[in-house]
Amino acid sequence: MSTGSTVLDTSLSNVSLGSSFPEERDTEIEHEVKCLSIIVLGASGDLAKKKTFPALFHLFQQGFLQENDVHIFGYARTKLSDDDLRERIRGYLSHKSSSGQTEVLSRFLQLIKYVSGSYDSEDGFQLLNKEISEHEISKNSQPGTSRRLFYLALPPSVYPSVCRMIRRYCMNQSDLGGWTRIVVEKPFGKDLKSAEDLSAQLGELFDEQQLYRIDHYLGKELVQNLLVVRFANRFFLPLWNRDNIDNIQIVFREDFGTEGRGGYFDEYGIIRDIIQNHLLQVLCLVAMEKPVSLKPEHIRDEKVKVLQSVLPIKLEEVVLGQYEGYKDDSTVSDSSNTPTFATVILRIDNERWEGHNFHLLDLSMCKKQGRNELVIRLQPSEAMYMKLTVKKPGLEMSTIQSELDLSYGLRYQDVKIPEAYERLILDTIRGDQQHFVRRDELRVAWEIFTPLLHRIDAGQLEPISYKPGSRGPAEADELLAKAGYVQTHGYIWIPPTLD
Structure with a gap:
């Protein structure tokens, strides 16, 4: 069976990827109450400094975190004082605040308290719980009514030990309306078995409603807008299928190399780090059927159905690359087989996408101009634009x-x-x-890529060398051409400005 295909095309150092809803929201979403403790574990690390604390500061600036309700606790192994941590993150926040917001920044920093301890230390977590409890008491919070959010800005290898300590010493007894929630960062394992093992360990400690597996791609404005664009605009409804869409390309690019994260990246590679999670999430939103409603479970049900319809990946429809100079990183093995570039064709076997691909028709005189394309640009310069062939201004009919x-x-x-x-x-x-990401969604996503990853790890598929800053190996363009996509040249999108 020939099926509709999706091309996932990535690289590092030029990563190339190439009827309306009812008016409702989930009424079960909880409204905010008093006394919120946000605990950032791994508070001295890069993720916390560059992403977690800036995000919390933005929420504070906009009034979503109230000064009288919230307190922020940092926890890490590094020996620091409260002021030491505040100064460490100040530089990541000050450039995000206007000159008139210095006082706001100072007030935010005063909400942060630091506790030092190891990630398997009973003493450390007992001290952390003591500090949280004292804050809750100071807010006149009744036992069991406060909210505790634990953000694990940590490697997945320490999730089980940290979560055991949280469960044993830092849980809020939520029988009176409070809660404890755990946010874990990707990657969620390295293959199907490790992901299932990790999920099982966390599942023994917390129920699914307490676990939040964060994939930051799903927080991007235009990713969230995909469902609205698809299902709230009637002219898209009859066109969004195999008969009218020739192919879908999900493109991810970076213009830099490992830059100090070679040790981490070499352990995972571009498929584990980007494709299996970020790009697969975008694929789900592009390919899924209209959910029954906008309730979270209905949307996630449809995403899982898409993943369950993905056919096994064919080795001949995969091109891997590794940019020249990657192994010069002292933290990367000289014999590394890790891909920094990947082009993968996925085929979805369901009613909407199965069967032969059909090209959009062009007027014969317009062939050289390329095809109609809908481009959704997630970052930077967020935009949606549709490429059209039009008459060139002037007296000639060109x-x-x-x-x-x-x-x-x-x-x-x-x-x-x-x-x-x-x-x-x-x-x-x-x-x-x-x-x-829901647990069953995570499992099915790993089922798609684990056979390919095991073959790569066994050396059965070698990456092709390519120059940094290029489009990647020429073999990737050849693969896309075989799948029916030939790149057109001459068009350059220029982000509009007010000038």
Whole structure:
């Protein structure tokens, strides 16, 4: 059977990827109450400094975190004072606040308290619990009514030990309306078995409603807008299928190399680090059927159905690459087989996408201009634009490719587009799991890629060398051409400005 295909095309150092809803929201989402403790474990690490604390600061700036209700606790092994941690993160926050917001920044920093301890230390977590409890008492919070959010900005290898300590010493007794919620960062394992083992260990400690598996791609504005664009605009409904869409490319690019994270990256590679989670989530939103409602479980049900319809990956439809100079990183093995680039074709075997691909028709005189394309640009310069063939201005009857353009920075000048992490942290506080990965979804995603990853790990598929800053190996373009996609040249999208 020939099926509709999706191309996942990635690299590091030029990663290439290439009827309306009812008016409702989930009424079960909890409204905010008094006394919230946010505990950032791994508070001295890069993720916490660059993403977690800035996201919390943005929420504080906008009034989503109230000064009288919230307190933030940092926990890590590094010996620091409260002021030491505040100074460490100040530089990551000050450039995000205007000159008139110095006082706001100072007030935010005073909400942060630091506790030092190891991640398997009873004494450390007992001290942490003591500090949290004293804060709750100071807010006149009754036992069992306070909220505790634990953000694990940590390697997945320590999740089980940390979660055991949280369960044993830091749980809020939620029988009176309070709660304890755990946010864990990806990657969730390295293959199907390790992911299931990790899920089983965490599942013994917390129920599914307490676990929030964060994938920051799902917090991006245009990723969230995909469902609205698809299902709230009637002209898309009859077109979004195999008969009218030739192929779908999900493209991810970076213009830098490992830059100090070679040790981490070499353990995972581009497929584990990017494709299996971030890009597969985008694929689900592009390919899924319309959910019954916008309730989180209904949306996640449809995502799982898409993943269950993905056919096994064919080795001949995979191209791997490794950029020249990757092994110069002192933390990378000289014999590393880790791909920094990947092009993978996925085929979805369901009613919407199965069967032969059909190209959109062009007028014969417009062939050189390329095909109609809908581009959803997630970052940077968030935009949605559709490539169209139009008449070139002038007296001659010649054509040129242009676009219908929705650039968020220009169209919504008075609206702050939220960062992914601040949206997802706020969702966690509100108890909204729509943009988090469910356990069965995680399992099916790993089922898709684990056979391929095991073959790569066994050396059965070698990455092809390519130059940094290039489009990747030429073999990747050849694979795309075989799948029916030939890149057209001459069109360049220019983000519009007010100038």
